[in-house]
Amino acid sequence: MLPAVRMILWRGSAAVSTELLAELRGIGPRRLVATAVRVSPQLRQGLAVTLLLALLAGAGRIIAPLTVQHVIDSGLDPDTVGPSIAVGSAAILLAGGSSLLLNRRLQSRVESALAGLRRAGLRRVHDMAASTADRVPSADLVTRLTSDLDQVTTFLQGGGIQFLTNTAQLLIATGILLVYGWQLAVPVLLITVLLLAAMTRTQRLIARRFDRARRDVSAMQSAVAESVLGGPLIRATGTQARTRARLDVAVDRSRDSLIGTLNPLHANASMGELAISTMTVTVLLGGVWFALAGSPATPRLSPGEVVAMVFLVTFFVRPLQFVVQSLGEAQNALTGWRRALELVTTPSALLPDGVALPAGPVGVVLTGVSARYAGGPPVLRDVSVRIEPGEHVAVVGRTGSGKSTFAKLLTRRLGAEAGRIELSGVPVERLGDLAGRVVIVPQDPFLFDGTIAHNVLLGRASSSRADVSRILRRLGLQEWLATLPEGLDTAVGVRGEGLSIGERQLVALARTALADPDLVIFDEATSGIDPATDAAVQRALTSLTEGRTTISIAHRMPTAASADRVLVFADGELVQSGSHDVLVAEPGPYAALVTAWTQRAS
Ligand SMILES: Nc1ncnc2c1ncn2[C@@H]1O[C@H](COP(=O)(O)OP(=O)(O)OP(=O)(O)O)[C@@H](O)[C@H]1O
Structure with a gap:
């Protein structure tokens, strides 16, 4: 540890920075994830296999409609139907099997990373500078290692893993769309880029609102813990009304800040809906127009390709919808993760190179x-x-x-x-x-x-x-x-x-x-x-x-x-x-x- 940091830790409360725990609030999601991976190396272990499974799961879901296109284009040739059904079924099995493996793999990696983070956080609570430990409410430390990290688990169980498969599926669908007809893929991608650009601002707002909400929830939990622990004193002194009033303020504040996250979340979802509807209509109408443009006798796309295109759009839009919807939950999970990381990355007060206290009674x-x-x-x-x-x-x-x-x-x-x-x-x-x-x-x-x-x-x-x-x-x-x-x-x-x-x-x-x-x-x-x-x-x-x-x-x-x-x-x-x-x-x-x-x- 740098001597200056050491001195800040020991030089008393007056010199300790106002933010007593490590400050990660200002950093973006990319650096946050980098910090998370540094603190929890389990997340990096076997990442290549995990990403491959995500790609296989995404690819498997997309191959099925392509086999349908193949069958239609073959004029329902009986020789084609059999192998196509076999390929389609194999693809569905591949998608299912890869998803299952991916789920188990990712879930166990992330859960063991979170368990490690909890343990590391607890160790840090015990070896942080006493001057810091004295000034950070214990309930705040507890919530960072419990409910804040639970947000990450909730996100993962509620679809975090799907987030990965859907992103992979989105990338594959984009590639295939480009191959089928770039003229149709371009408007789709343009709308996606516009949507993502518009969402960047709401995402920042959502992140700020969740940050505030998590802090207010933590303060509310501190107030609840204090009034439960102080119950006998409160009863003895007859100060129930005053305590309840203080508690009400904390509860109202956390309720208001949680409600405050809803507006940008709704704005986010509405923007996604709008973009997705526009995209679907563009591709369907544009697809028919493009297929028949020029001479209806010699269409640019075969009927099978149009059907596959319709499927592909669904396969593009569905994951996009999912990703857009889960971005809000992802922000909440990232905020929880960041709060736990702030605790874990706070410098330890134990000096690794500190001098041992000489043996015997101390002068x-x-x-x-x-x-x-x-x-x-x-x-x-x-x-x-x-x-x-x-x-x-x-x-x-x-x-x-x-x-x-x-x-x-x-x-x-x-x-x-x-x-x-x-x-x-x-x-x-x-x-x-x-x-x-x-x-x-x-x-x-x-x-x-x-x-x-x-x-x-x-x-x-x-x-x-x-x-x-x-x-x-x-x-x-x-x-x-x-x-x-x-x-x-x-x-x-x-x-x-x-x-x-x-x-x-x-x-x-x-x-x-x-x-x-x-x-x-x-x-x-x-x-x-x-x-x-x-x-x-x-x-x-x-x-x-x-x-x-x-x-x-x-x-x-x-x-x-x-x-x-x-x-x-x-x-x-x-x-x-x-x-x-x-x-x-x-x-x-x-x-x-x-x-x-x-x-x-x-
Ligand atoms: N954590 C703290 N933050 C701010 N001021 C404090 C803190 N702890 C003590 N003080 C202040 O420092 C001064 C000295 O307090 P200290 O606890 O050392 O006194 P003490 O002689 O031990 O008192 P007592 O006999 O009541 O325990 C007091 O004015 C007290 O209000």
């Missing part, structure tokens, strides 16, 4: 670091601090003082606007993958729907159930485990909602201990935890700090007091640094915070 050095969120005011100013390897540091401060932002800088969820951040002597933007080495335990950890053992094992895939039990014992959590109905096999529920926040933190602490990282950032839960769980959390945390660098974002005094050192933030600045005993004894923000805590606790 942290910040020099003159400032940070801000996109478009906002500075939230950290000129912070300089050194945290020794193995040290346990508590970070305290009033709400909004910059504690979480400090943690985000260390875990690269945000890039510094100015200054230098080093982990074990290496600037963070030069480090490779930090997974498993720098781990954050958030205030409300995410748990997957499964058992406690399953969630703890996520810390290290290679660990066994016995390792999980050992870790829980080491963290002093066996008593807590004994209170659960099925111990390690207790189901935690969807997103861990079967457990309290404190219990979710215990599972996350065990998961972290199993991962055995060199730097742990623990964000203490602000919501009330019962005394027994609180004691278990403190015990587990103390055990976890052994032999590794730990930064606790502390909201309560005992957590701060148990650390080796306390860093105090106020209005985005680091204003105090020292042990609890020293800081509590000197006048300043920390003493004030301790007084406030004590008063609240008593």
